[in-house]
Amino acid sequence: MSASANTPAIRFDSVSKAFGSKKILSEVSFEIARGEIVFVLGKSGMGKSVTLKHIIGVMKPDAGRVFVEGKDLSTLDSRGLSGVRRRCGMVFQQPALLDSLTVYENVAFGLKSPEFRTARAASGQKELTENEIQTRVVEVLELVKLDSSILNLNPPQISYGMQKRVSLARTLAPGPSHLLFDEPTTGLDPITTQAVNKLIRELSDKLKVTSVVVSHDMACALQIADRVLVLDQARILVWGTIPEIRQSKEPLIQDFLSEALEFESQSGQEVHR
Ligand SMILES: Nc1ncnc2c1ncn2[C@@H]1O[C@H](COP(=O)(O)OP(=O)(O)OP(=O)(O)O)[C@@H](O)[C@H]1O
Ligand SMILES: [Mg+2]
Known part of the structure; x- marks a missing residue:
């Protein structure tokens, strides 16, 4: 896409x-800038997942416009929209891997899809060989801290935490520019939660991807977010940096913050930013 470096990733x-x-x-x-980590927080039912669905164009606004890399989604045809979806890797709460396929086949899945191949052809790139696919699969597994010893296992043979990593690797394989996470740590134990958070930060640093993380978890936001957007009653209640969030006098934000501090004192985890 031809948007300049200053064009917001998402608007x-x-x-x-x-x-x-x-x-x-x-x-x-x-607006979310390229490479930012933004946490979208809010109580249940406040439109967090709906917001993500608007970014990938599976939901359309009744009014107003959504832009990805400067492109108004309402002006795109289905091909344009699938281009946007390819640039936005969606990571769902459940790993949603295919149990009948091996880890390798699951991660390679997106690289073999007709959409991916058509997109490569359209941008003048050659089709990936099986060797190149293999290299890419190993590379993205390394990014999520998994080694190739699990390549031939099926998802039920590895732990839930590993399945979540494999699912993230599958999303990373086609090389998205923006990662959208819907509650990546809900239901995980505190240690795995920390590991997933660290991973989101590392991916952001290494790959320079934009990360939009829908969460209930202010403690995670305080640890890794650049900015936090809190939705409440159909509006943005607060939108700002961590210091700005910390200074908010909004009762809901105060509740979220005191929950985060309680988590910190119970778990010994440092909520440092
Ligand atoms: N396709 C749909 N049809 C009708 N109502 C919907 C649809 N999708 C979402 N909603 C409603 O919109 C509201 C916001 O949903 P959304 O899934 O964005 O909430 P959320 O903030 O992600 O909540 P949670 O934290 O529980 O996941 C909810 O009341 C939901 O029932
Ligand atoms: Mg949701």
């Missing part, structure tokens, strides 16, 4: 969305 311009009479987003505007 919402006065986006509104309702289901029936229930307003989920009401004239919501924000």
Whole structure:
């Protein structure tokens, strides 16, 4: 895409969305810069997942516009939209791997898909050989701290935490520019949660990807986010850096912060930023 380096990775311009009479987003505007880690927080049902779905264009706003790399999604045809989806790697809460395939086949899946091959052809790149696919699979497994000894295992033969990593590796394989996580640590124990957080930070540093992380977890946000966006009652309640969030007098933010500090004192984890 031809957007300049200063073009925001993601921009919402006065986006509104309702289901029936229930307003989920009401004239919501924000910009996320390339390479930023943004946490989207809010109580259950406040439109966090709906926000992610607007970024990948599977939901359309009732009013307002969503831009990815400067492209107004409402102006794109299905080919344009699938291009955007390819640049936005979505990491779901559940690993959603295919149990009948090996780890290798699961991670290679996206590299063999017709969409990926067509996109490569369209940008004048040659089709990946099986050797190149193999190299890429090993490379992305290394990025998520897994070694190639598990390549021939099936998902049920590895732990849940490893399955989540494999699922992340599968998302990374085609080389997305922006990673969208929907509750990556919900349901994980504190140690695995820490490991996943660290991984998100490391991927951001190494690959310079933009990361949008939907979460309930202020403690995680305080540790790794550059900025935090809190949705409440269809609006942005707070949107700012960690120091700005810490200074917020909003009761909901105070609740989130005191929960995070409680987590810190119980787990001995440092909530340092
Ligand atoms: N396709 C849909 N049709 C009708 N209502 C929907 C649809 N998708 C979401 N909603 C409603 O929109 C609201 C926001 O949903 P969303 O999934 O974004 O919440 P959330 O903030 O992600 O919550 P949680 O933390 O529980 O995942 C909810 O009330 C949900 O029921
Ligand atoms: Mg959700």
